[in-house]
Amino acid sequence: MSKIQRIILYLLVLITGAAWIGISADTMTTTGKTSAPQAGFAAPDFTLRTSVGEEYKLSKLKGNAVLVNLWATWCPPCRAEMPAIEKMYQEYKDQGLVVLAINMTYQDDPASIPPFIEEYGLNFPVLLDETGAVGAAYQLRSLPSSYFINRTGVIQEVVIGGPMSEALLRTRIEQILK
């Protein structure tokens, strides 16, 4: 292939590429349009109760930054990150942070939850997923799983696995509080 032929080929590819960019331009993204447990989507809604019967509905918390943490008492990294979550909750709750720690009760021992809350001195609501409905809606595959939801109800970050350090929690929380 001669130099001229090569240059013509390059130009053809670039012109076709530019046309393709124009054709495939989009005026909207999926952000917040549908619900799914992934960054960029609206957080799947749920209604759950604490062990004392207090009810929480995620969609009613719009306007707040929400950290949804899925956990179980038997899960070592879940236990390891609880003190950091409690510390961050105390530090940021006045700025509008809500923490919803959802225990995967359908695969946990319900009797072990109150002593766990007492042992770690948790002040945020611990909700019970007794049927596994929230675990299914969030397509749970690993514990802990944490979803950082911004004030408009859109998941901004997902952290699968743990334990999360204070610094990581702080960076993610400050992003959703903006």
Add this chain to the structure above:
Amino acid sequence: MLTLFRNLFSPPRHMILLLLATWIGLTLAEKRTERYGVSKEDLNNITYYGLIAFVIGGRLSFVLQNLPAFIKSPLGIFSINPDIFDPPGGLAAAIIAAVIYGQRRGLQLWNTLDSVTPFFAVLSIGIGLSHLAAGTAFGMETDVVWGIDLWNATRHPTQIYEIAASLLIFGLVWLQKQNPHPGVLFLTYAALTAVTQLIIQAFRGDSTLILNGLRQGQIIAWVALAVIFILLEHQMGDGNEG
């Protein structure tokens, strides 16, 4: 099959796919490296230094970008959580480490890039597989018969497009018998990857939109392609022996 794969390699286990691709890619690159005048030892060293710099640089870059958080909790720098990572920062550190090593050893830039190309090509397949496992880099909603169910909708299987294209590019790279000019193998790989991104980004459901709806990923791929063509023509020029 897809569900089984996604369950098996769901995050954080999707990292295994990247490690596997790194190992296979390096093994294959090693088999061909002497063809490009780069010793196996140099190839291994430049790759390992690059990878170490990628890991450390990615972590440091994240820390520097979020310095106030880490000043309050400095031990977080050493957390085992892989989310404390900035990929562009890691990439920049890897390039710097590779350039320093290459200069100290007197390696030819284009020959070295050609020798590492099979590694990059296999790593691209691994990245596609990890996207599929994690459900990231997902497609737009569609009603095409080959759509996959992901994130509560039927979507273009953009991760599978990515894997198929990467396999094809790897095949082309691996079957290349002659490399008449230094750098042509690497630049061909880079051009094909940019074209792939230009095409596949159009079907992505998570594109960042700029300038009234243009997809940022496509713009970057197009600019990269133009630069690659200029470099390719330079390397293909008469009498250029690197």
